[in-house]
Amino acid sequence: MTIVRKNTVNTTVSPSVSLPENSAEKYKEAERMRDVLLLLQNLINSEEATVKLILDCLYDVGSVNLINQKLRLKPLNRVMKLIARMSKPVFRTLALNWFKKNCPQLITNWLHTQVSFKNPQNTPQKVAIEVVQLEPYSIPQKQSLSQEIKNLRYQVRWLAGISIIAIAILVVTVTWLN
Incomplete structure (x- = not known):
């Protein structure tokens, strides 16, 4: 098996794999770890389709879990999952470049x-x-905080509704123009 070195090979060696001058064992260890790095880079380049499939699976699971965790409203949740599915090719390209550059x-x-x-x-x-x-809040202070929380929740509902409508109009406009 031959290892092909490219000009874009990341040849940086981590601080834990530095080349000491006086120890033959440490030098051999650093050389072997550099070989492992080259082998991993070669593996990633030759198995690019497999890496893409792995990244796709991770994106599918991660995006759904993140959306479910951050967005509790069902309509907004569904819209964001649709957007996440549409942005998958962009993620795949960026993630593959990052993976090739950093993961080995x-x-x-x-x-x-x-x-x-x-x-x-x-x-x-x-x-x-x-x-x-901590001293507990006084009764009037609790009531004012409770009212403020209710007002903020009301505003959040309005903003979520407006956002959903705006995104829906944007999607309809884009599909209509195409």
Whole structure:
């Protein structure tokens, strides 16, 4: 099997894979990790169709979950899912370029941490937390806050309705012009 090096190959080496001058083992380790990086880049270039299918699956699952999590209104939820489906080709192009550029290095770094068998240095430290007793709101203050919340919810409903109508008009106009 031959590995073809392209001019656009990301040859940056992570800080954990630096080339030490005095240790032959570290040098060999860095060389082997560079080989892993080249092999991953070669794999991604030769299996581009597979990468596209993986990204499509991740986009389908991720976009639906994000929309369901952020948008509770059914009509707006459906419209956003439709928009997400239409924007999939743009995502695929951008994600593929990002994947080719960044993922071989990220995967190489992760694999290197897996085979280095070092104890993690990021042990969480205990942080002192100061607890402050809060005084409850007075009754008139609670009522004014409750009324303000109701007014804001009303405004959000209006804005959501206007947004849905505007998006629907935009979609109808675009389809009519085409």
